[in-house]
Amino acid sequence: MTSGIGATVLGYPRIGPRRELKRAVEQYWAGRIGRDALLATAKELRTSTWLELHDAGLDSVPSNTFSFYDQVLDTAALVGAVPARYRQDNDLDTYFAAARGTDEVPPLEMTKWFDTNYHYLVPEIDQDTVFFLAGGKPIEEYREAKALGVDTRPVLLGPVTFLLLAKGADPLARLDDLLAVYVELLGALAAEGVSWVQFDEPGFAADRTEEELAALGRAYERLAAVPNRPKLLVTGFYGPLGPALPVLAGTDIEAIAVDLVAGTTEGIASVPALRGKTLVAGVIDGRNVWRADLRAALAKAVSLLGAADEVVVGTSSTLLHVPYDLDAETGLEPEVRSRLAFARQKVREVVLLGRALREGATGEWADEAVQPTAEPRRDDAVRAKVAALQPADRLRAPYAERAAAQDASLGLPPLATTTIGSFPQTGEIRTARAGLRTGDLTQAQYDERMRAEIARVIKLQEDIGLDVLVHGEPERNDMVQYFAEHLDGFASTELGWVQSYGSRCVRPPIIHGDVTRPKPITVDWATYAQSLTSKPVKGMLTGPVTILAWSFVRDDQPLGQTADQVALALRDEIADLEAAGIQIIQVDEPALRELLPLHAADQPEYLEWSVGSFQLAVAGAAPATQIHTHLCYSEFSEVIDAIDGLGADVTTIEAARSKMEVLEDLRATGFSRGVGPGVYDIHSPRVPGQDEVTDLVAAAAAAVPPKRLWINPDCGLKTRGYAEVEPALRHLVTAARKVRETL
Numbered sequence: 001m002t003s004g005i006g007a008t009v010l011g012y013p014r015i016g017p018r019r020e021l022k023r024a025v026e027q028y029w030a031g032r033i034g035r036d037a038l039l040a041t042a043k044e045l046r047t048s049t050w051l052e053l054h055d056a057g058l059d060s061v062p063s064n065t066f067s068f069y070d071q072v073l074d075t076a077a078l079v080g081a082v083p084a085r086y087r088q089d090n091d092l093d094t095y096f097a098a099a100r101g102t103d104e105v106p107p108l109e110m111t112k113w114f115d116t117n118y119h120y121l122v123p124e125i126d127q128d129t130v131f132f133l134a135g136g137k138p139i140e141e142y143r144e145a146k147a148l149g150v151d152t153r154p155v156l157l158g159p160v161t162f163l164l165l166a167k168g169a170d171p172l173a174r175l176d177d178l179l180a181v182y183v184e185l186l187g188a189l190a191a192e193g194v195s196w197v198q199f200d201e202p203g204f205a206a207d208r209t210e211e212e213l214a215a216l217g218r219a220y221e222r223l224a225a226v227p228n229r230p231k232l233l234v235t236g237f238y239g240p241l242g243p244a245l246p247v248l249a250g251t252d253i254e255a256i257a258v259d260l261v262a263g264t265t266e267g268i269a270s271v272p273a274l275r276g277k278t279l280v281a282g283v284i285d286g287r288n289v290w291r292a293d294l295r296a297a298l299a300k301a302v303s304l305l306g307a308a309d310e311v312v313v314g315t316s317s318t319l320l321h322v323p324y325d326l327d328a329e330t331g332l333e334p335e336v337r338s339r340l341a342f343a344r345q346k347v348r349e350v351v352l353l354g355r356a357l358r359e360g361a362t363g364e365w366a367d368e369a370v371q372p373t374a375e376p377r378r379d380d381a382v383r384a385k386v387a388a389l390q391p392a393d394r395l396r397a398p399y400a401e402r403a404a405a406q407d408a409s410l411g412l413p414p415l416a417t418t419t420i421g422s423f424p425q426t427g428e429i430r431t432a433r434a435g436l437r438t439g440d441l442t443q444a445q446y447d448e449r450m451r452a453e454i455a456r457v458i459k460l461q462e463d464i465g466l467d468v469l470v471h472g473e474p475e476r477n478d479m480v481q482y483f484a485e486h487l488d489g490f491a492s493t494e495l496g497w498v499q500s501y502g503s504r505c506v507r508p509p510i511i512h513g514d515v516t517r518p519k520p521i522t523v524d525w526a527t528y529a530q531s532l533t534s535k536p537v538k539g540m541l542t543g544p545v546t547i548l549a550w551s552f553v554r555d556d557q558p559l560g561q562t563a564d565q566v567a568l569a570l571r572d573e574i575a576d577l578e579a580a581g582i583q584i585i586q587v588d589e590p591a592l593r594e595l596l597p598l599h600a601a602d603q604p605e606y607l608e609w610s611v612g613s614f615q616l617a618v619a620g621a622a623p624a625t626q627i628h629t630h631l632c633y634s635e636f637s638e639v640i641d642a643i644d645g646l647g648a649d650v651t652t653i654e655a656a657r658s659k660m661e662v663l664e665d666l667r668a669t670g671f672s673r674g675v676g677p678g679v680y681d682i683h684s685p686r687v688p689g690q691d692e693v694t695d696l697v698a699a700a701a702a703a704v705p706p707k708r709l710w711i712n713p714d715c716g717l718k719t720r721g722y723a724e725v726e727p728a729l730r731h732l733v734t735a736a737r738k739v740r741e742t743l
């Protein structure tokens with residue numbers, strides 16, 4: 001082993017190769033297993049991860065990458081910043097209370113982690129927060145690994161990014177107090193014999209002010225000044241560090257990791273202060289599943305050799321965002337498989353690159369560094385269609401014309417009530433899906449069960465009194481996966497789970513070639529649902545940007561081109577839904593903002609192709625067809641123009657959890673389309689009380705003209721149970737009726 005950091009990965013998946021942690025925490029929450037059983041599962045997962053990374057031949061193995069729920073909440077717990085209202089009998093339950101809420105208190109706000117599909121819990125920091133070293137997780141994990149013979153590198157969320165992610169009155173003003181805790185922690189880690197500590201500062205892969213950059217410099221000056229401390233590695237992944245690189249290089253830290261997948265090598269050699277440091281060249285993509293071109297990756301690392309004292313290789317980011325192991329997949333076509341690498345395979349790539357960089361490109365390298373040979377699936381017809389697109393293909397009739405046509409055909413009341421699409425995915429639904437997979441159910445039997453479920457959900461919605469109904473999406477395992485399974489050009493995995501938030505995981509499909517729609521996907525379900533009711537039933541589709549955002553995408557052609565291929569498939573689906581008599585069609589784009597580049601300079605280009613692909617999907621719809629879209633977040637003002645440009649008639653957004661702060665934005669921006677700020681937070685098992693919902697509806701009605709206001713939950717209901725959903729929806733409908741009477 002080198003005295004330096006050597007070849008390494010910046011983080012690793014933690015939910016378990018078979019989602020063991022998900023099962024354990026959910027059983028613990030349900031009271032079916034005790035604390036000891038949960039802790040034992042967690043320990044097994046950490047153990048196998050460390051041993052695997054160590055045995056694979058990495059020079060430095062990260063620790064403290066495990067989390068029971070979220071690394072940002074872990075950090076809040078570590079520094080004593082979990083709000084007192086969550087306090088329970090023990091730290092673990094306090095932690096879960098902050099993550100999930102209790103009957104009495106809603107959970108911490110949750111939001112997207114940078115431009116990924118991971119979500120973190122937003123710390124609440126203000127002048128009254130008392131920081132202290134409240135926990136020992138990084139120390140305990142270090143000891144635990146040490147006992148296995150693995151000398152790890154604890155990974156901490158950096159103090160500046162932690163504060164940048166927090167909400168409250170000027171969290172960054174609390175940096176010095178927070179640093180005192182990090183200083184104490186560094187001392188404690190030193191006393192354990194830790195030789196390297198990693199601080200993640202992904203906040204600096206986004207645009208930052210001079211003040212924030214100065215805070216970064218100050219933080220690492222102070223941490224570097226701790227006597228007898230471990231060596232410090234600071235990372236800033238998900239993009240180029242830009243001006244943060246010279247700031248970090250100007251401090252006395254020992255190593256900096258740069259993301260050379262989301263960023264480039266440009267400018268790195270011109271930072272003279274790097275010369276005395278170790279540069280971790282993040283050449284292996286931590287966020288996508290393609291096998292690396294090892295020769296190109298090696299050349300990239302080699303090109304930086306003079307820029308720093310030492311150059312080593314690593315992943316571009318944590319591997320949290322890719323599945324565990326390609327070898328666990330049995331169903332992938334060989335041509336697709338030959339082009340892939342998951343976390344375990346990426347570790348191997350890093351190890352090989354590390355050796356090649358040190359010892360030259362010989363031996364095993366020569367055998368493994370061969371290029372993947374298979375070519376992406378090609379469909380000349382769809383390529384020709386995309387190439388021939390004209391601006392008019394993305395244009396709908398003016399909003400006023402559409403609104404008039406829709407008023408005439410739909411005749412909905414003000415404060416119309418609806419849901420976002422999915423209803424609870426019950427045990428029976430999951431059993432049926434599993435039965436179809438294993439052959440216990442025939443397709444006809446399965447379809448019959450789904451129809452029975454749809455009929456039940458329609459009846460329930462009529463009974464509750466909702467105005468616009470949904471079929472409930474029982475046939476969909478996941479809103480992206482489902483479409484991926486019905487479109488050509490996508491591959492699905494069996495075990496390719498990645499953490500989305502807490503115990504929730506998704507299995508992103510892999511877009512490996514040109515995308516086409518072999519036949520209608522949703523039309524039969526939608527028309528069946530509509531046949532059961534005289535209320536309008538919304539058709540339900542996932543938009544092109546979200547399909548891309550929640551898939552692993554091709555990196556051999558511009559994203560916009562892939563998005564337009566998907567959009568053309570959706571456009572055909574919308575035409576088929578319309579032809580079948582569906583008058584309202586929702587095209588979900590919860591990920592529109594998620595993909596927004598972190599650097600403002602890159603945003604216009606992104607918005608052009610992303611908004612353009614949505615427009616392409618919906619612009620074939622008649623003016624009388626009401627197009628809804630759903631966005632899963634509330635930071636609305638940033639992308640308001642883009643949302644305005646989508647060509648949707650109604651936009652539903654998240655709002656309940658952030659206490660309707662979005663209403664301010666709506667008022668301020670004068671957003672003039674239909675809008676449904678969610679009044680029921682579905683991310684928590686808590687049922688909001690009648691008065692609480694009525695207040696939210698009244699607040700919304702004061703901010704948005706009632707004719708354009710929609711009343712709906714924050715998001716789909718699939719992760720909830722009927723015991724929560726039914727009373728919550730009844731409160732919602734009652735609230736809408738009450739407020740309607742006051743108009």
Ligand code: GLN
Binds near residue numbers: 479
């Ligand atoms: N229609 C989807 C559902 O209700 C939307 C979910 C989402 O935006 N994440 O499940």
Ligand code: ZN
Binds near residue numbers: 714716
């Ligand atoms: Zn949502």
